[in-house]
Amino acid sequence: MAETLRLMAVHAHPDDESSKGAASTARYAAEGVEVLVVSCTGGERGDVLNPRLQGDARMLRDMAEYRRREMAEAARILGVQHRWLGYVDSGLPEGDPLPPLPAGCFALTPLDLEVNALVHLVREFRPHVMTTYDESGGYPHPDHIRCHEVSRAAFDAAADPQRYPAAGEAWRTSKLYYHANFSRKRMTAFHEALLAQGKPSPYAEWIARVEEADADPAAPKRVELEVTTRVECADYFDVRDRALLAHATQIDPDGFFFGVPNDVQRELWPTEDYHLAVSHVPTELPEDDLFAGLRTRGPA
Structure with a gap:
């Protein structure tokens, strides 16, 4: 393509961009995308x-400002641009029965308003590729599920000049992907490698829960997306980790995300994985590039 390629990654919260697809977005940014x-x-x-920051009342009182600063630093580390869609976190409801979501939150805002806001950004940025979550949200947080709904609807609506005409000139994004990195196969590979080295595995409890659900016919089953696209990005795992650590209020430096040394990850699983949900350009599966089908032709 003669023009610069563009990638839009739509996430629910600040820190999601660093835990899902960060190494591949850092790689693409470094390559000029x-x-x-x-x-x-x-x-x-x-x-x-x-845990190192718990007990600091200022952080809870000023959480919004902390997270804005953390997001700015993570974007700088990844080398990406950043925009806020502007909605309020719904929180993760807990308890039995679950409490109602707070009024005015993202998950309760009329979908049409949110789609309109994202269509504005799509038509302004004009991405060739969008990434977001599948229908399950990746996990059942109401904001992740709503993020999927908004992203999927905006992907289609931005291409239709009859919809949201005040949002700018219509733009059809060529490809839409869902994150598929937290697969059972990947988790199991890391789990078994750590056990073989005599090291504790951060995935033991997760795998046990999945196996228990599989053995119970009445238990809801985890959706496993087909991996269609594997992006080589091991050279950017360290960048990903620095971006994660920039979200200091949210990320435990001794926690789950850092349970597998990067040298083990590079050897066993040097990619970040995606599911191609929609493509308006011819492409052959499996892919090794989110821009497969776009580098030698214009967008559809």
Whole structure:
């Protein structure tokens, strides 16, 4: 393509961009692709999840500002642009029965308003590729599920000049992907490698829960997306980790995300994985590039 390639990654909260697809977005940015991360919410209702910072009342009081600063630093590390969609974190409801979601939150805002906001950004940035979550949200957080709904609807609506005419000139994004990196196969590979080295595995409890659900006919089953696209990005795992650590209120430096040394990850699983949900350009599966079918032709 004669023009610069553009990638839009749509996420629910600040920190999601660093835990899902960060190494591949950092790789593409380093290669000259324009990458825009969109955060649907400000993460205002997040707790302080880093044990080293818990007990600091200022962080809970000023969570929105902390998360804005953390997001700015993560974007700088990844080398990407960033925009806020402007909605308020819904929080993760807990309890039995689950409490109602707070009024005015992202998951309860009329979908049409949110799609309109994202269509504005799509038509302004004009991405060739978008990434987001599948129908399950990756996990059942109401903001992740709503992020999928908004992203999927905006992907289609932005291409239709009859919809949201005030949002700018219509633009058809060529490809839409869902993140598929937290697969059972990948987790099991890391789990078994660590056990073989005599090291504790951060995935033991997760795998046990999945196996228990599989053995119970009445238990809901985890959706496993077909991996269609594997992006080689092991050279950017360290960049990914630095971006994650920039979200200091949310990420435990001794926690789950850092349980597998990067040298083990590079050997066993040097890619970040995606599911191609929609393509308006011919492409052959499996792919090794989110821009497969676009580098030698214009967008559809």
